[in-house]
Amino acid sequence: MREQSKGTRAATPASGDKKSFREQMGALKNLPKFFRLIWDTSKSMTIGNLLLRLVKSSLPLAMLYIGKLIIDEVIRLIAITGERDLNYLWILVAVELGLAILSDIINRGITLLDSLLGDLFSNRTSVALIEHAATLDLAQFEDATFYDKLERARRQTVSRVVLMSQVLSQLQDMVTIGFLAVGLIAFNPWLILILLVAVIPSFLGETHFNERSYSLSRSWTPERRELDYLRYIGASDETAKEIKTFNLSGFLSSRFKLLSDRYYNLNKSITLKRAVWGSILSSLGALAYYGAYVFILFQTVAGVITVGTLTFLAGSFNSMRGLLQGIMTRFSQIAESALYLQDLFDFLELRPQITPPTNPLTIPRPIQQGFTFEDVGFKYHNSERWAVRHLSFHLRAGEKLALVGENGAGKTTLVKLLARLYEPTEGRILLDGKDLREYDLNDLRHQVGIIFQDYVRFQMTASDNIAIGQISNIQDHDRIQSSAYKSLADPVIQRLPDKYEQVLGKRFNKGVELSGGEWQKVALARAYMRDAQLLILDEPTSALDARAEHEVFVRFSELIEGKTAVLISHRFSTVRMADRILFLEQGQLKELGSHEELLAQNGKYAELFKLQARGYL
Numbered sequence: 080m081r082e083q084s085k086g087t088r089a090a091t092p093a094s095g096d097k098k099s100f101r102e103q104m105g106a107l108k109n110l111p112k113f114f115r116l117i118w119d120t121s122k123s124m125t126i127g128n129l130l131l132r133l134v135k136s137s138l139p140l141a142m143l144y145i146g147k148l149i150i151d152e153v154i155r156l157i158a159i160t161g162e163r164d165l166n167y168l169w170i171l172v173a174v175e176l177g178l179a180i181l182s183d184i185i186n187r188g189i190t191l192l193d194s195l196l197g198d199l200f201s202n203r204t205s206v207a208l209i210e211h212a213a214t215l216d217l218a219q220f221e222d223a224t225f226y227d228k229l230e231r232a233r234r235q236t237v238s239r240v241v242l243m244s245q246v247l248s249q250l251q252d253m254v255t256i257g258f259l260a261v262g263l264i265a266f267n268p269w270l271i272l273i274l275l276v277a278v279i280p281s282f283l284g285e286t287h288f289n290e291r292s293y294s295l296s297r298s299w300t301p302e303r304r305e306l307d308y309l310r311y312i313g314a315s316d317e318t319a320k321e322i323k324t325f326n327l328s329g330f331l332s333s334r335f336k337l338l339s340d341r342y343y344n345l346n347k348s349i350t351l352k353r354a355v356w357g358s359i360l361s362s363l364g365a366l367a368y369y370g371a372y373v374f375i376l377f378q379t380v381a382g383v384i385t386v387g388t389l390t391f392l393a394g395s396f397n398s399m400r401g402l403l404q405g406i407m408t409r410f411s412q413i414a415e416s417a418l419y420l421q422d423l424f425d426f427l428e429l430r431p432q433i434t435p436p437t438n439p440l441t442i443p444r445p446i447q448q449g450f451t452f453e454d455v456g457f458k459y460h461n462s463e464r465w466a467v468r469h470l471s472f473h474l475r476a477g478e479k480l481a482l483v484g485e486n487g488a489g490k491t492t493l494v495k496l497l498a499r500l501y502e503p504t505e506g507r508i509l510l511d512g513k514d515l516r517e518y519d520l521n522d523l524r525h526q527v528g529i530i531f532q533d534y535v536r537f538q539m540t541a542s543d544n545i546a547i548g549q550i551s552n553i554q555d556h557d558r559i560q561s562s563a564y565k566s567l568a569d570p571v572i573q574r575l576p577d578k579y580e581q582v583l584g585k586r587f588n589k590g591v592e593l594s595g596g597e598w599q600k601v602a603l604a605r606a607y608m609r610d611a612q613l614l615i616l617d618e619p620t621s622a623l624d625a626r627a628e629h630e631v632f633v634r635f636s637e638l639i640e641g642k643t644a645v646l647i648s649h650r651f652s653t654v655r656m657a658d659r660i661l662f663l664e665q666g667q668l669k670e671l672g673s674h675e676e677l678l679a680q681n682g683k684y685a686e687l688f689k690l691q692a693r694g695y696l
């Protein structure tokens with residue numbers, strides 16, 4: 080049923096997705112911005128490229144003209160019965176040869192510059208994309224529409240390189256036509272008009288089909304993302320284990336096939352129609368060419384023009400037809416590409432909602448009073464449900480607070496609000512009596528160290544994986560090693576063939592995979608790298624064995640000494656380290672107090688604690 084609805088959506092894209100001819104032409108306004116990016120990428124290569132193309136555009140006319148002179152000279156020489164002087168002929172042939180060689184060299188130069196400039200441009204845009212993505216809010220990343228935009232923008236970084244050569248070739252061809260037109264107009268201006276009439280239908284046809292292709296491709300962005308995802312999970316080191324044990328390959332491939340076939344068929348129908356109409360319309364161009372050719376032949380036979388002029392005009396006319404046809408086709412391709420370019424610019428123009436104030440405060444050093452939640456509530460933007468609500472409590476400076484609650488109770492959400500990864504939907508959070516929003520965002524992020532439950536296993540060296548906790552110290556090997564020592568990662572790393580320079584994970588050659596607990600020790604070392612005032616550890620020991628957990632805890636007290644810390648854990652051994660425990664239930668604060676106080680209250684916390692003590696949890 081779900082598949083059905085997708086098919087319907089794809090076949091009849093939402094009206095918002097359908098781009099009219101006017102919009103397509105309007106998208107051309109993106110080109111100057113695009114060329115500014117290219118110009119900024121490399122001024123010298125852009126200039127070199129333009130110059131080469133300018134020279135190249137004058138060559139067809141020059142070659143055709145020399146060709147005409149050669150033919151006229153040959154005919155003149157044939158008519159001479161006595162001794163013939165061939166010098167002029169050989170000079171003409173030498174010039175023609177020189178032009179042919181020059182043309183070849185210039186072609187190679189253009190291809191070279193196109194490819195170098197294209198690579199640089201693509202690298203530059205990818206960097207801009209990564210840097211821009213980092214400025215956006217976490218909430219934006221959790222939005223499917225945003226993801227589609229990101230996906231389309233990501234595709235642009237590579238495919239838009241083609242657009243650059245297309246536009247440059249377009250300019251080149253226009254200049255070539257200008258040169259050829261001068262020759263043709265000198266003979267008969269009507270020939271130019273015939274040309275235009277012949278190529279316009281073809282141009283309109285191309286534009287129409289481009290618009291349809293774009294609409295289809297755009298409306299299929301979510302499905303294409305799904306296809307990419309299926310391709311990834313169907314053939315990846317991370318999923319191979321479960322795909323095999325659950326025997327999922329048939330399930331995944333048939334799902335992929337179903338979706339990709341549907342796209343293939345929709346696309347095929349457009350491509351087919353385009354091919355048929357394209358052939359019909361372009362034969363109009365052929366008709367016009369031969370009409371003009373017959374006219375020129377009559378003129379030649381009547382002795383109005385020479386045979387050399389005949390070849391010159393026929394050659395010019397034919398070249399112009401090809402060039403004009405190419406320009407028209409390319410024009411609609413450029414307009415189409417410019418539409419895609421819009422996606423890239425749209426993405427780069429997205430602005431984060433969480434922004435620093437104009438005159439931001441720096442985080443107090445040290446924090447005096449701590450953090451205060453005042454009736455804080457938060458709803459994820461894609462959800463109607465309150466993830467947390469009516470949270471009011473004070474986290475004292477230097478206090479160790481444990482968050483406890485069942486799955487989905489809102490623990491991680493609470494700490495994300497504390498780190499200002501999200502903004503409260505209602506209520507506010509204060510730091511030393513001032514709204515968190517008044518503080519400098521970078522400074523806040525700097526003063527807060529979080530190790531998430533779903534920390535990232537970077538497929539990089541062990542050293543880099545730890546340095547990520549404070550990336551400015553990536554060269555500080557002593558600090559990295561002592562952090563690893565404290566989190567128990569050092570003995571794990573010492574066993575690796577390349578020690579701290581060992582690439583972790585299986586994705587790259589020579590990478591070594593670690594066990595879940597070993598990864599956690601490495602990730603935990605990040606917390607020791609950062610000199611943060613507030614430390615948040617979300618399930619820091621969930622994958623550790625009992626002995627490692629005990630040892631980590633002994634060192635934790637050193638880590639959190641003098642700092643404010645929030646610990647999220649389902650293990651009561653961790654929880655007991657805290658000064659106070661905050662018990663959350665369905666996003667609401669239910670109990671708050673020390674371990675002893677909560678046991679004495681004999682409420683939910685006491686109930687869970689007793690269950691775990693008896694070995695049920």
Ligand SMILES: Nc1ncnc2c1ncn2[C@@H]1O[C@H](COP(=O)(O)OP(=O)(O)OP(=O)(O)O)[C@@H](O)[C@H]1O
Nearest residue numbers: 221459462466484485486487488489490491492493
């Ligand atoms: N990105 C998200 N988008 C929408 N809803 C979310 C998102 N993240 C969490 N939620 C919802 O918010 C609620 C609280 O989730 P949260 O991750 O804070 O729980 P938790 O207490 O940390 O759970 P656990 O113990 O399982 O880690 C849950 O109902 C969850 O479904």
